[in-house]
Amino acid sequence: MIKKKAQGMPITVIIIAVLALLVLVILALVFTGGLSKWLTKTSDCENKGGMCAFTCGSAAEGTEEYPTEYPELTCPDKDTQPQKCCLKFASVV
Numbered sequence: 058m059i060k061k062k063a064q065g066m067p068i069t070v071i072i073i074a075v076l077a078l079l080v081l082v083i084l085a086l087v088f089t090g091g092l093s094k095w096l097t098k099t100s101d102c103e104n105k106g107g108m109c110a111f112t113c114g115s116a117a118e119g120t121e122e123y124p125t126e127y128p129e130l131t132c133p134d135k136d137t138q139p140q141k142c143c144l145k146f147a148s149v150v
Contacts, residue, residue: 102130102142109133113143 102109107123109132114124123143130142 102127102132105130105142105144107142107144109140110143111138111140113141 107127107130108120110118110120110123112118113120113126115121120143123145125144125146127142127144130144132140132142134140
């Protein structure tokens with residue numbers, strides 16, 4: 058009598074299933090608007106430890122500790138004039 062070993066799912070099937078699930082989650086985020094909310098939070102100045110002001114490094118505005126302007130990060134439009142994102146250091150973490 059020959060013993061048969063149990064057959065499991067091949068690792069490639071498991072990897073393809075995980076990738077397909079990841080694609081479905083990303084598509085769900087895109088179509089529900091969740092991805093745009095996440096992207097907004099990651100490019101927000103204050104979420105990166107910065108400070109929004111009209112002039113970076115100004116003692117009058119209280120930004121003397123934030124001398125570096127970082128234009129890639131966004132500030133919410135609270136006034137008609139756009140504000141700049143001011144950081145303490147030249148690099149963003």
